[in-house]
Amino acid sequence: MSYEHCAKCGKGLPSGGVKYIISINIIADFDGILPEMVDDEEIARLLQEAEKMDQETLEKEVHQEMAYLLCKPCRDTFAENPLNLSLKSLSMEGIFPGLLQ
Numbered sequence: 630m631s632y633e634h635c636a637k638c639g640k641g642l643p644s645g646g647v648k649y650i651i652s653i654n655i656i657a658d659f660d661g662i663l664p665e666m667v668d669d670e671e672i673a674r675l676l677q678e679a680e681k682m683d684q685e686t687l688e689k690e691v692h693q694e695m696a697y698l699l700c701k702p703c704r705d706t707f708a709e710n711p712l713n714l715s716l717k718s719l720s721m722e723g724i725f726p727g728l729l730q
């Protein structure tokens with residue numbers, strides 16, 4: 630029997646057992662609007678900064694994928710609070726007020 634391990638707690642996950650893949654996609658959001666305060670000089674500075682970054686870092690700034698294998702208790706903990714917010718922030722209205730309208 631082969632074992633995999635939970636990425637969070639390290640518990641062994643036997644073949645055929647209950648386990649979960651947490652897949653995370655982080656994608657840069659652009660609404661098409663540039664702040665009015667950004668002038669040509671600022672854009673040139675930002676482009677220079679981007680040219681100094683390596684390809685992998687630049688790609689991660691735009692899109693990053695991650696996947697983790699978790700046991701059920703770690704999956705449940707993750708699903709309850711995926712953004713690791715403090716208990717005070719855990720109402721849906723507090724997380725993203727515009728989403729519930």
Ligand SMILES: [Zn+2]
Nearest residue numbers: 635638700703
């Ligand atoms: Zn675990």
